[in-house]
Amino acid sequence: MATPLDPHAAIVAEASGLPPAAPLTTADGQPLARALNRSRRKARRQALLLVLPLLAFVVITFILPIGQMLHRSVYNPGFADNMPRISAWFAENPRGTDPDEAAWAALAADLTEAAEARTIGIVGTRMNYDVPGTRSLFTSTGRQVRGGLEPPYREALLEIDGKWASPELWAAMRTGATAYTANFYLASMDLTRDNDGNITEAPKERQVYGMLFMRTFWLSALITGMTFLLGFPVAHLLATLPTRKSNLLMILVLLPFWTSLLVRTTAWIVLLQQQGVVNDIMVWLGIIGDGQRLQMIYNQTGTIIAMTHILLPFMILPLYSVMRTINPSYVRAARSLGATSWTAFRRIYFPQTLPGLGAGALLVFILAVGYYITPALVGGSSGQLISNMIAMHMTETLNWSMAAALAALLLAGVLILYWVYDRLVGIDNLKLG
Amino acid sequence: MALPTYASKLERVWHWAYLAICTAIFVFLIAPILVVIPLSFNAEPYFTFTEEMLSLDPDGYSLRWYDSLLTFGMVAPDAPRNAAWWADMWTNARWVNAAKNSIIIGVFATLLATVLGTLAALGLSQREMPARRAIMAILISPMIVPIIISATGLFFFYSNPCEALTWIGLNVQCGRLAGTYPGVILAHAMLGIPFVIITVTATLVGFDQSLSRAAASLGANPRTTFFRVVMPLILPGVISGALFAFVTSFDEVVAVLFIAGPEQQTIPRQMWSGIRDQISPAILAVATLLVVFSIALLTTVEMLRRRGERLRGLAP
Numbered sequence: 001m002a003t004p005l006d007p008h009a010a011i012v013a014e015a016s017g018l019p020p021a022a023p024l025t026t027a028d029g030q031p032l033a034r035a036l037n038r039s040r041r042k043a044r045r046q047a048l049l050l051v052l053p054l055l056a057f058v059v060i061t062f063i064l065p066i067g068q069m070l071h072r073s074v075y076n077p078g079f080a081d082n083m084p085r086i087s088a089w090f091a092e093n094p095r096g097t098d099p100d101e102a103a104w105a106a107l108a109a110d111l112t113e114a115a116e117a118r119t120i121g122i123v124g125t126r127m128n129y130d131v132p133g134t135r136s137l138f139t140s141t142g143r144q145v146r147g148g149l150e151p152p153y154r155e156a157l158l159e160i161d162g163k164w165a166s167p168e169l170w171a172a173m174r175t176g177a178t179a180y181t182a183n184f185y186l187a188s189m190d191l192t193r194d195n196d197g198n199i200t201e202a203p204k205e206r207q208v209y210g211m212l213f214m215r216t217f218w219l220s221a222l223i224t225g226m227t228f229l230l231g232f233p234v235a236h237l238l239a240t241l242p243t244r245k246s247n248l249l250m251i252l253v254l255l256p257f258w259t260s261l262l263v264r265t266t267a268w269i270v271l272l273q274q275q276g277v278v279n280d281i282m283v284w285l286g287i288i289g290d291g292q293r294l295q296m297i298y299n300q301t302g303t304i305i306a307m308t309h310i311l312l313p314f315m316i317l318p319l320y321s322v323m324r325t326i327n328p329s330y331v332r333a334a335r336s337l338g339a340t341s342w343t344a345f346r347r348i349y350f351p352q353t354l355p356g357l358g359a360g361a362l363l364v365f366i367l368a369v370g371y372y373i374t375p376a377l378v379g380g381s382s383g384q385l386i387s388n389m390i391a392m393h394m395t396e397t398l399n400w401s402m403a404a405a406l407a408a409l410l411l412a413g414v415l416i417l418y419w420v421y422d423r424l425v426g427i428d429n430l431k432l433g
Numbered sequence: 434m435a436l437p438t439y440a441s442k443l444e445r446v447w448h449w450a451y452l453a454i455c456t457a458i459f460v461f462l463i464a465p466i467l468v469v470i471p472l473s474f475n476a477e478p479y480f481t482f483t484e485e486m487l488s489l490d491p492d493g494y495s496l497r498w499y500d501s502l503l504t505f506g507m508v509a510p511d512a513p514r515n516a517a518w519w520a521d522m523w524t525n526a527r528w529v530n531a532a533k534n535s536i537i538i539g540v541f542a543t544l545l546a547t548v549l550g551t552l553a554a555l556g557l558s559q560r561e562m563p564a565r566r567a568i569m570a571i572l573i574s575p576m577i578v579p580i581i582i583s584a585t586g587l588f589f590f591y592s593n594p595c596e597a598l599t600w601i602g603l604n605v606q607c608g609r610l611a612g613t614y615p616g617v618i619l620a621h622a623m624l625g626i627p628f629v630i631i632t633v634t635a636t637l638v639g640f641d642q643s644l645s646r647a648a649a650s651l652g653a654n655p656r657t658t659f660f661r662v663v664m665p666l667i668l669p670g671v672i673s674g675a676l677f678a679f680v681t682s683f684d685e686v687v688a689v690l691f692i693a694g695p696e697q698q699t700i701p702r703q704m705w706s707g708i709r710d711q712i713s714p715a716i717l718a719v720a721t722l723l724v725v726f727s728i729a730l731l732t733t734v735e736m737l738r739r740r741g742e743r744l745r746g747l748a749p
Contacts, residue, residue: 065583260684
């Protein structure tokens, strides 16, 4: 039996044809609307309580770290924290002021202190991001100022190294004096600030990021196109074959999907390297001579082939699930009305596959834009993507703010695509396997 | 796919060409995985088929690379294989330790992701759930956001987990999570959660809510209802979600590279350094074992999916 508060009892009563004249009440005489609202509120609270632990978990282990990364992309206290006096001088004197003796004294005092506290390396590294080659200037000066400097400080520092007079260095130190800076974003768009603080193009030899973003975008588009070309016929075959056969062939699609990414990448190295299986077969068939073995890996070709293979199931599966639902009688009707098979395909069948195609293409593109492992292992130098640059800044140059800024730009791109995907396909429709 | 009887000659040619193209694509899909298996039994340290292998000469094949998985990193690999040798292998062999780490991290991350993910999926599939789309978008995002970005974020977070508290004025110092097992487990659980959410909500789409109402009306309390009625029905979805989460953790290398210490060497990380430094056929032996592992997983998931469909009455 239903409990007295259960609104369903009243709904059942209503459905059974009782006259609706009197306001509906539950069995214990409460107005139905209020009882219904109360039970809805309760259900909503329960649903929220179930979701809340996971939401908190994801916010702490995912959203918060991303937030910290975004913070890091505009915040780098390496100079400001360890060089307080000169930073204060920069704050008091506007841009364009020539460094006076007070500035030089502050600089000398900061350098001495940083050298003693062994933080001079951090300061030098921070300056090195803006003016390449200055890290050694800071560390070597640090070694020589240990015992303290005698005024006049300008001459004393210039005697150690003439580079201290460089206006470029002073402009960079002024930027570093504030911990919050947009410079890393400027740098990741191949822009820089000149000595007067105006935004200009970076020197040609330092313009790498724009090219990398373009290459990432272009290669991802190319790989998406390749997965479409290869995935479409296969998905169509799987969708039109009898279930038993298509289930069997489906294994050939799902097995790569379930196999470790590193295994598949290794497999491509084995296949494509110069002494590898593909080259061997071509030599054996006489297509190429033994001396003309093709370089198919550790370059862009390697990245394209391996990534197409790895991402192909992500195109086939959504295409397949859409094609399964297409009624074959539409094409038959078109044929019976006189369309050639090409026309029937182009005007009747293909338009119906577009939802699956859109879903697959977006998914592949989103995944390709952020790919790291495969390009790192088989890409050589010409097949590196923006992710590899982020990893390089994280693990080799240790320019973490730069890595964070690049990651933030990539994140923005991916989120836009994610939003489009949600609009077009709906994340609820994401299926696996 | 049969060709209609009214097909023209050109269409017949195209039909066979189409089948040939599809075959070629299937070869492209599966060949890289299959080629690794025989090469892992190569007696020589090469990545190609030797003359002996092609002529099926038993001398061309050996298990030396599988053996090297056990001996690599041991103190005395050449000692007689007694109890001491096995103990040495169990504590010192690199790949064995990597396997142990991968399993420990994978199991705990999977447990965490599955429990939290299943509860959330139950909440998300209720009709009264407010802001479902937005919450769903947040919970799925670890799968969409490139792993390199998540790993970068985790790197900053793990080196100073309390930094966010300083933004709101609290100055708290707390320990590091980088280079610890809990750190890696939390990260892997986070990466596995979207898969659990997706598979379990997909299972719940076909779940008849009136079953739990029926249980309640028959006097079962919510806990009994969940364990005796809901759980058995959604179990296939939960298990495949858990398998997805486990595979995600078992195959994950970027986050491990960024946040784990030398203690948390996992199989993918060991493979990664193996491929980067000098690639030896030992890698192919690992790859073969992993392929066998994925075949087992695929079979399990497929069986679970069919069982789930049968249980929910979607398929005969």
